[in-house]
Each structure stands twice: as structure tokens, then as C-alpha cells.
Amino acid sequence: MNKWFNVGKVVNTHGVRGEVRVISTTDFADERFRVGATLYLEHKDFKDKIELTVASHRQHKNFDLLTFEKYPNINDVIVFKGGILQVPEEQLSELADEEYYYHEIIGCNVVTEEGEELGKIKEILATGAKDVWVVQRKNGGKDLLLPYIEQVIKGVDIDEKKVVIHLMEGLE
Template identity: 65%
Template sequence: MEKWFNVGKIVNTHGIKGEVRVISRTDFPEARYKVGNVLYLFLPKSTTPIELTIKSHRTHKNFELLTFEGFENINDVEKFRDGILKVPESQLGELNEDEYYYHEIIGCMVFTMNGDEIGKITEILTPGANDVWVVKGKGGKEVLIPYIYDVVKKVDVKEKTVFIEPMEGLLS
């Protein structure tokens, strides 16, 4: 059974030439939405995915704008609205050292280098220079951990553990 990973949601059309507006859920949009790549569209009331080949990609405001080969106008893509774009696990590429997919990080337990438990990573924010991991601690308190070398010392995705060296004020 193939495992599928969500890379975006089509929220609307854009213009009349078959462009769709996508809210991206992928870790690497520049690589995932490259011209020629294949994505699979899962529509709300369908069990069979539609294979789509990317014809063009550009970023506009907070959206990724995509066109697909063979879908040249708004009438062709109108039915794609609310569809989820996914890729099979076999399409996940190899990453460099110290790079991880979101699904590998979310759910990891975070500990200090002394072994003190901080909590579980529930979300990843991408505000700019570096990612920020949202950790739900004991009592429901959220802690924001910047994914930078000075703080994150060891990540073990197999064991689902992360060890950090907190900067002053990070945990208070």
C-alpha cells in the first residue's frame, strides 16, 4: 500500500488560462513544484487520484500558482478546487545531512542535553531565515524552538527524539 504525502491544497483558480492557486504544504516548494514534476490530485468525492504534470509554477503573494499539462483554461481546472495535491512516498527525494521532512520532525520528543523533557513537536513554522519548531510542553505550554545549529544539537528521526541546548530565556 503506497503512502501519500500532502504537498498542497488547490483553493481556487487564478485567471482564465488554467492556473490554480495552491496553499503549499511542502517542505521544499522550489523543488516540489518544478516544471515537469508529477503531482497527484485527490478530489473530495473521488477515490482515484488524477495524475498532473506541472507546466508552470510561480509564487504570488502567499500562494503557489501552478498550471498543468493538458489543462489550458479555467473550465478545465474549475473542478480541481478543494482538491489535495499529494506525492507518493517513492517521490520523496534524498535530503542533505541536517535536512528533514516535516513529517519526520512533527511528533518528535524534545529534550535538553541534560535529559530534561521539554515536550513534543506539534507544528513547524517557516517565518523566514530559519524554521521554528512548536513544542507542546507539560501543562499545554507551547515553546518555540528555532532550528539553528546553536540550539538544535541532535536529531534522531528513527527514535523520534531531538536534543537541544537552550539559549538563555528560551524555555522561560
């Protein structure tokens, strides 16, 4: 059974030539949405995923604009609105050391170098510069925002779902 990963959401059509507006949920938009790439659309109105081949990709404002082979017209793609674009696990690329997929980081327990458990990572904010890891506190306090920089993130163990951090002054 395939494991699927979301890479974007179709939020609207754009123009009349089959272009769709996508809000990207991937760090690798250029790779995921490159011409010739295969994506799968999951939509509540369709029983099965639809296999799509990217025909064009450009960025416009905060959106990725895509067209797909064999879908040249707005009437072909209007039904995709609200759908989620996905890739199967085997399409995930090998990452360099110190690089992680969001799904690997979300849910990790966060502990200080001293061993104090702080909470779990609940989301990642892509700020354009460095990602910020949002930690939901164990004690229910205000979320802790951790910049993904080596002064703060001291160790990541994906298998153990554990992140060791240096709690710098000002982070709390």
C-alpha cells in the same frame, strides 16, 4: 501500498487559462512544482487520485500558481478547488545531513541535554529565515518555540523520534 505526502492545497482558480492557486506545504516548492513534475490530486469529490503534470509554475504574493498539461481552461480546473496535491514517498529526495522532512520532525520527543523531557514537536513554522519547531509541553504549559539553529538543536534521531536541545536563556 504507497505512502503519500502533501505538498500543497488548491485554494482557488486564477484567471481563465487553467491556473490554480496553491498554498504550498513543502520546503521544496521549486522542485515539486517544476515544469514536467508529476503531482497527484486527492479530492473528496473524486474516488481516485488524479495524476497531473505541471505545465507552468510561478509565484504570486503568498501563492504558487500552477497550470497542468491537458487542463488549459478554468472550467477544467475549478473542480480541483479544495483538493490536496501529493507526491508518493518514492518521489521524496535524499536530503543532506542535518536536513529533515517536516513529517520526520513532527511527533518527536524533545529533551534537554540534561535529559529533562519537555514535550513533543506538534508543528513547524516556516519563517523564511530559520524554521521554528513548536513543542507542545508535557505539563500542558505554553508552547515552547525552538529556532532550528545549531546553538539550540543539539541532536536529532529520526529513528528514535527524539530531539536533544540546549535550552538557551530566553527560550522559556
